[in-house]
Amino acid sequence: MNDRHVVFRADSSIDIGTGHVMRCLTLAEQLRQQGARCLFVSREHAGNLLSLVHERGFEAARLPVQDVAEIEVRSDEGQPEHARWLGASWQIDARETLAAIAGLTVDWLVVDHYALDHRWESELKTACHKLMVIDDLVDRRHDCDFFLNQNLGRRDADHSALVPKGTKVLLGPDYALLRPEFSELRESAVRRRDTAPMRQILVSMGGIDKGNATAQVLATLRSAEMPADCQVTIVMGKDAPWLEEIHGMATSMPFPTVVISGVANMARLMAESDLAIGAAGGTALERCCMGLPSIIIVMAENQRHGAREMARTDLALVIESAGDISEELPHAIATMVDDAYRMQMSLRCRRVTDGNGCERVVAAMSRFNGSY
Structure with a gap:
């Protein structure tokens, strides 16, 4: 062959x-x-x-x-x-x-x-x-x-x-x-969803994030009512044009915030997170596999159908455009703080793909x- x-x-x-x-x-x-x-x-x-x-x-x-x-x-x-x-x-x-x-x-x-x-x-x-x-x-x-x-x-x-x-x-x-690591780590990730409060928040707006939605998310989280002892992990591509700016913003956040670029262990990061805030692209199905409750943001018109389907089936909270982040993200965070709400979303997500x-x-x- x-x-x-x-x-x-x-x-x-x-x-x-x-x-x-x-x-x-x-x-x-x-x-x-x-x-x-x-x-x-x-x-x-x-x-x-x-x-x-x-x-x-x-x-x-x-x-x-x-x-x-x-x-x-x-x-x-x-x-x-x-x-x-x-x-x-x-x-x-x-x-x-x-x-x-x-x-x-x-x-x-x-x-x-x-x-x-x-x-x-x-x-x-x-x-x-x-x-x-x-x-x-x-x-x-x-x-x-x-x-x-x-x-x-x-x-x-x-x-x-x-x-x-x-x-x-x-x-x-x-x-x-x-990738295989998602099915390999799925069981341990699902167990976490059933017990952990919302402390670890994962932000990933795509490998490029051309419009710098990550900065809008951080600016909004800075003034939002966040859970006590929360920690934020930001994932970006190693060639993302706004990487240096995001590193700078992370140092001034009121809660521990780390920036990781060019990750090779996204499944592990998702398994160790309690909430994801991310683009409504291909990673949405990765989050579903891990049973990870999500707030997803439509970053391009070609993402809209999938995002609306996820909203219709209660698999995520959806923000329809990056321009709506500052207004809608605080309300979405407030909804996701409810442990029972997140657990039910996680149950629905994990049925989508194994x-x-x-x-x-x-x-x-x-x-x-x-x-x-």
Whole structure:
């Protein structure tokens, strides 16, 4: 199997964030355990995670960012809403990706990118045995053999007109691409929820936090009524643009506040926390797995559906935009202080996903393709 590759086409940047590459890394690590050779094809956007890809032991083909004027000249009508995130026209990206994988036997091509749709995928299908799309949105057509949307509240009917007939579709948090440590620490985390008062508060607004919502959260917590003896841990990406400012703010907080960047033990931090305040992105399902009660903040329009589904099913308290933090966060904190309320939320959260979704995805790929 060593001559067969799984290729991932995913990007990370200040605009895109880190979640797409991070969940692809989780899947790649699981596939590597089954003998797959994995290659990442990623564009060199500002704020990319290509160094982390290498640290995790994977090869990466680097695509250059195109000149803005060149992108505009080559773009056409009917673009995906996030087309500008690509850093090139889809035609250029397709050609460069084909060049990057030329000569490889590509068993699976896994695409996780809001800027790519059926046109790009149709160009690449001839270069791979099977093509898989990972997506959270319901906003464009795909040409794929295998489709994964791990978000809450999605149904087959949402995607039936967007993927070809015969596409294998995996939907919902049962297939959430979470790292193994979440399922490994889940039991101890759940035990804590049943006994601990609200003392340890975890703040994580995403690996980039382009708009510096972390600063708004800290400014609001500074004047809010907080539990006695509370401690706050802030998690940020090591390349987050506001990291130095947040370090400075942390020193002036009225309760112990630490800032950690580039963490490799998020599951442990969640297991040791009593409340999370965080972005309504992919980490929302990590918190659910750990039964961690949460106040989530919608940081981008593509997070809104998942956040509203969590609010509807009482899995989190939701703040609809970063602009509402100063007004709504104090009320949310006051609600979460109630131990019985948090315990009931934790019970609901832990039923959402058990943390074994990545294994299920790899098993489904194996059944579909006869490998891995």
